[in-house]
Structures are given as structure tokens and as C-alpha cells.
């Protein structure tokens with residue numbers, strides 16, 4: 001592929017709260033995703049939430065790879081659990097859309113990078129489950145929703161050197177990341193393996209075991225770090241390089 005690859009980014013919806021446009025829905029995505037993709041040599045292509053399966057299929061046909069963006073909690077309906085007390089806002093319409101996008105991208109062999117909610121829905125769509133809040137996971141003691149700026153590093157992760165993350169942290173087995181999540185993966189989906197964990201055992205990254213496609217998910221937010229952090233930039237560059245060479 002000689003042209004820059006087109007990187008689809010799953011969208012969200014923001015609803016205006018006041019004024020003339022109260023209740024008005026706006027398709028949106030955090031601009032950091034857009035900037036990180038451009039800086040890494042890709043063409044960002046925002047895919048708005050919709051329920052039309054033909055449109056979703058067509059959107060996946062039009063992209064070379066897919067980034068599943070962060071956001072709402074995945075509804076526990078998607079993994080056959082009742083909502084627990086600490087579950088936060090869910091968005092079933094987005095769960096449905098994301099599930100169709102991931103299913104279609106996997107079917108068509110398009111590389112996927114899931115970020116935060118993106119890794120959670122990637123896991124659930126493939127048969128995994130989540131802890132609805134980190135406090136429900138035994139031994140998890142680290143603050144996973146940091147109180148500092150989004151581009152501040154917060155906690156460490158240990159990575160699997162034989163994975164997508166192998167050369168991201170300057171060849172080291174541990175790295176520092178940011179952390180803005182209150183849920184974590186519980187059962188990892190069949191066919192996926194853990195590639196990053198925080199010192200309390202929380203799963204911070206997974207990768208699908210397959211040779212013919214790259215499907216990886218991270219619990220942290222490299223897009224929020226990418227302006228100034230080399231490992232975060234490497235994540236996007238490595239993903240886009242894979243797409244370009246595929």
C-alpha cells in the first residue's frame with residue numbers, strides 16, 4: 001500500500017443539554033484520536049454511531065483498519081450479568097454499533113486497535129467478561145482513574161515482550177502509562193492473551209493469537225499521551241505501519 005492508510009475511528013454521540021438545541025445529538029470523537037492517527041501517518045475516518053447494517057458494512061469496507069475509541073461502560077446485558085451498584089452510564093445503542101463494527105472488521109481481516117472502552121467491548125464481543133468496577137476485583141489496589149491531567153503518566157504496566165507491546169517501552173518489560181478506567185477485564189475472550197498487566201494484576205492489554213491479522217486492545221489512553229510521549233506515539237506508528245504493510 002503506497003497511499004496513507006484510512007483508519008476508521010468508532011464514534012460516539014454527545015447530546016446538547018441546554019439552549020435552542022437541547023436534546024440535539026452530535027456525532028463526535030475525541031480529537032486526540034484524530035491527531036494521533038495523523039501524526040502516525042494515517043488518515044482518520046470517523047464512523048458515526050448508526051444502526052444500519054449496510055452502512056456499517058460499507059464503512060468497514062472503506063477503511064484499512066479500525067480504532068475502537070473509549071467512552072461509556074459496556075452494558076452487562078452484553079455479557080449476561082445484572083447491573084451492579086457501581087456500574088456507570090451505559091449506552092446500548094453504542095454497544096450494538098460497536099459489536100457490529102468489530103464483527104465486520106474481524107470478518108474482513110481489518111486490523112483493530114481497541115482503547116479503554118474499546119478493549120472492553122472487543123473482549124465482550126469475543127466472549128469475554130468485565131468487572132463492572134475495579135473494586136469488585138480481588139487484590140486490585142492501584143488508582144485506575146487518576147486525578148491528574150490526562151497526559152500525566154500514572155501507573156506502571158508489565159508487558160509481554162513477545163507481543164505487539166514488545167518494543168514499545170524502549171525494550172523494557174515495564175512502562176508507565178495513564179489510567180482513566182473504573183472497569184477492567186475479568187475473563188479474557190477465547191483466542192486472546194494478556195499482553196499487559198498493572199502490578200495489582202489488572203489486565204491492561206490483550207492481543208488476539210493469530211498470524212494473519214493484528215487485533216490488540218489497551219486499557220489506557222495512548223491518544224491522550226501521544227503529543228509528548230514516545231511510547232504512545234510508537235503504539236500508533238506501529239499499528240499504522242502494520243496496516244500499511246499488510
Ligand SMILES: [Mn+2]
Pocket residue numbers: 143144155178179180181198202204219220
Ligand atoms: Mn489502569
